[in-house]
Amino acid sequence: MPGPEDRHSLFAITAPGLEPLAQAELRALGIDAVVEPGGVAWTGGLDDLYAANLHLRTASRVTVLAAGFRARTFFELERHARKVPWERWIPRGGAVRLRVTSKKSKLYHEGAIAQRVLEAIEHRVGPLAGSGVVDDEEGGEDAGDAQLFIVRFVRDACTIRADASGALLHLRGYRQALARAPLRETLAAAMLLGSGWKGESPLLDPMCGSGTIPIEAALIARHIAPGLANPEREPRRYAFAAWPEFDAARWSAIVARARGEIRPAAGIRILGSDRDEGAIEAATANAARAGVSEDVDLSVRAVSAIDPPPGPGSVVINPPYGVRVGERDPLRNLYAALGRTLRARCPGWTLALLSPDRGLEGQVGIPLDEALRTSNGGIPVRLVAGRVPGEPTGDA
Known part of the structure; x- marks a missing residue:
């Protein structure tokens, strides 16, 4: 991950209708986010990324924009995908999951898109420990250490986002005993x-x-903070902690500040x-x-x-x-x-x-x-x- 002075395009995914609540939560953290369909978007640094994951109660995931480009042929997709700095989010020998959707685009075969993207990833970071494609809307519940990328084509415009959360944020860790029809x-x-x-x-x-x-x-x-919902007030595991340029000192400061607010x-x-x-x-x-x-x-x-x-x-x-x-x-x-x-x-x-x-x-x-x-x-x-x-x- 780049240094703390860098700014990133961040997006917190929510269930439909919960976007304004997530926006209000971020504003309470001092983050000026805007509502977009399916979530809230803002530009921020590492502190924002870490704090949003730890504190957001109503979001499902926090993601970072990895790339955005237009592609109408697989050659264009391959050329652009090989320029993506995948090594920022995938350690050498790591594992990857992709969630691919395509709407109203020349490249409509989602499996073929996933294949080209995985080839581009291995071109930059070397052989992967594992790879897979998930087809549920939120990118799966949890897949251990596999890094999730959300690849989205709309009218030939491709966006690729790296998931910073890992397991969905509703999985606080405390709800292991369930009654009938549990509420997220x-x-x-x-x-x-x-x-x-x-x-x-x-x-x-x-x-x-x-x-x-x-x-x-x-x-x-x-x-x-929902990420500290345990008796020890230790943070749950997040995907960003496995990124090669994870800033452990900055993360520790965010966690310490959250503990101090309890x-x-x-x-x-x-x-x-x-x-x-x-x-x-x-x-x-x-x-x-x-x-x-x-x-x-x-x-x-x-x-x-x-x-x-x-x-x-x-x-x-x-x-x-x-x-x-x-x-x-x-x-x-x-x-x-x-x-x-x-x-x-x-x-x-x-x-x-x-x-x-x-x-x-x-x-x-x-x-x-x-x-x-x-x-x-x-x-x-x-x-x-x-x-x-x-x-x-x-x-x-």
């Missing part, structure tokens, strides 16, 4: 940030499953409950792995039995969706019962829920406005939020 950490953080919750008032998730929302809330409240306690009540005892066992184990056991209050109870602290606060919830035929009638009753309980137990609180269906959210009986729209497990969803009618009881 990045989406849980997006629900909290998108609802306007800032970690300063009580938080309740009465259908918490394996605890992702309460755990992410605790990380936010304590100012724990608060000793959340200072607020963060509650998660679920009627499934196994889910709460999983949530408890996950909270311990994230190093926030003391910050979350997890219990086995039905929604109708919630016992919120004095308000006002926020209820953030990812209720069941019922995508299969025959599930809608019971779900309508569940959403209606949720609304009745919240009106009785949480007056004046903010409600934010992830909704797949306007009809179901209407059963809650609380006015809700759209905060963002994205997808969860391939299902289009909206985060909707509103104030539960009534006045909060007591002081938080």
Whole structure:
């Protein structure tokens, strides 16, 4: 990697709809990024690259622009690809993965594009320990030490980006115990940030499953960077740490600064409950792995039995969706019962829920406005939020 004085074209990939949240996160880090489809872009140095990977809660990957050129023939592709300084990101004898897409371009055969790019890489760095092509949208979950490059052709314009993150950023490392239909950490953080919750008032998730929302809330409240979500506050592994010109001293300084920002306690009540005892066992184990056991209050109870602290606060919830035929009638009753309980137990609180269906959210009986729209497990969803009618009881 070039020296710290160099500037790079950086891009943080997000799920659709989460771009403004990632932009706000970067601005809080002092990084002026702009929203583009699929993520946020900015020009920055090594400090920006390292800090974005460590701190971003709502992004999937951080990438560096390796090359940009036009090619309408394989000869042009080969000529340009051989000029790319691949040795900046691949150690000699390293392994490589490619994610290739091509749209509205003369070079449309993605396998043939990948073959030419791999040949160009070996021309500069020598034989690779391994290579492969991944075809999922995000470039795979994790492939060990293999360096991922995202190669994209659109109307004969090719961009090549080096992935700096390695495993997807939602893989904080704490969520090893799962309940049914687990929520990605990045989406849980997006629900909290998108609802306007800032970690300063009580938080309740009465259908918490394996605890992702309460755990992410605790990380936010304590100012724990998601890359340090473990009891030791050691950073998870990132791809950039294997780059030949990785600056270990600069990285250590970024990590030390993040550790110094951590608060000793959340200072607020963060509650998660679920009627499934196994889910709460999983949530408890996950909270311990994230190093926030003391910050979350997890219990086995039905929604109708919630016992919120004095308000006002926020209820953030990812209720069941019922995508299969025959599930809608019971779900309508569940959403209606949720609304009745919240009106009785949480007056004046903010409600934010992830909704797949306007009809179901209407059963809650609380006015809700759209905060963002994205997808969860391939299902289009909206985060909707509103104030539960009534006045909060007591002081938080």
